Amino acid sequence: MRVAVFSSKPYDENHLIQANKHNHHFSFFESHLDETTVALSQGFDAVCCFVNDTLNADVIKHLEDNGIKLIAMRCAGFNNVDLEAAQKANITVTRVPEYSPYAVAEHAVALILALNRNIHRAYNRVRENNYALDGLMGFDLHGKTIGVIGTGKIGLAFIKIMRGFGCTVNCYDPYPNPEITPVMANYVGLEKIWTDSDIVSLHCPLMDATNHMINQETLAQMKDGVTLINTSRGGLIDTGAVISALKSGKIGNLGLDVYEEEAELFFENNSNKILYDDQLARLLSFLNVIVTGHQAFFTAEALTAIAQVTLNNIDGFTEGNFDTIFQVNAE
Known part of the structure; x- marks a missing residue:
């Protein structure tokens, strides 16, 4: 197949080429796929997209007109794809449902540890020959309650790590994981997650039911000084409400690997540009906030798995073997 790869970086190119065992033809474009770049898909059979590409109804109509038959997402999330429009256009959508759950789970734990023990602040102090400990006090993770x-x-991998620290874990999911036993974690309602947790970590997809699930109302139910971690999707959090909670002290620590308005910022070097996003600028001004640029997935093992599953999806579609691909339907 002739595949146009959007939002491409050198590491995407390297891993996809290495995984290409069936001589598909890849063309790599650094630009995001959206209404202004969809014309680049002309002459291709498929597009390969990432988290910040725009695949709304207008873009999909253009893809249909250009003869695109497959949208191969090289990520787990697909909230940026209008699945109903794709179905009407007879365009198959595939994704990578898992790559390395350990990568994301371990990054979430890294954010917790760095925030709790003020590693980021201590690092900067020592570089300035300042070894004072004032303001760097953390707390034992042992015995704390994790929501x-x-x-x-990913959630399962995260739970196992936190249990290793000696934490009590409460969890919520409308579809409980049978691998999680009562010895490992307790399934509870969301209200108990909000009220009982010392640390809340988000590992759920972004959809209508979860959009802005962290908001003024849910934050008000949480413990004062709660630690909030999001390595899933930025839209799970109402950024304005979180900023207010940081100012009041309701949130004691905030770790974000994702941001609701990240599309034009993350994965790019903007160091020579002015940051015009006032909310992100405000978040970065807090000493108890760490923001990373959607890098939780970024391990060698994860990139290898992403490329392999993406190519398997393309191979399966080419061969008409839909039982072997991770297809996403509108239902």
């Missing part, structure tokens, strides 16, 4: 929202493979 986990979303118990798929």
Whole structure:
């Protein structure tokens, strides 16, 4: 197949080429796929897209007109794809449902540890020959209560790590994971997650039911000084409400690997540009906030798995073997 790869970086190119065992023809474009770039898909059979590409009804109509038959997402999330429009256009959508759950889970734990023990602040102090400990005090993770929202493979991996620290884990998921036993974690309602947790970590997809699930109302139910971690999707959090909670002290620590308005910022070097996003600028001004640029997935093992599953999806579609691909339907 002739495949146009959007939002491409050198590491995407390297891993996809290495995984290409059936001589598909890849063309790599650094630009995001959206209404202004969809013309680049002319002459291709498929597009390969990532988290910040725009695949709304207008873009999909253009893809249909250009003869595109497959949208191969090289990520787990597909909230940026209008699945109903794709179905009407007879365009198959595939995704990578899992790659390395350990990568994301371990990054979430890294954010917790760095925030709790003020590693980021201590690093900067020592570089300035300042070894004072004032303001760097953390707390023992042992014995703390962790609230986990979303118990798929990433949530499960995160729970196992936190249990290793000696934490009590409560979790919520409308579809409980049978691998999670009462010895490991307790399934509870969302209200108990909000009220009982010292740390809340989000590991769920973004959809209508979860959009802005962290908001003024849910934050008000949480403990004062709660630690909030989001390595899933930025839209799970109402950024304005979180900023207010940081100012009041309701949130004691905030770790974000995703941001609701990240599309034009993340994965790019903007160091020579002015940051015009006032909310992100405000978040970065807090000493108890760490923001990373959607890098939780970014391990060698994860990139290899993403490329392999993406190519398997393309191979399966080419061969008409739909039982072997991870197809996403509108239902």
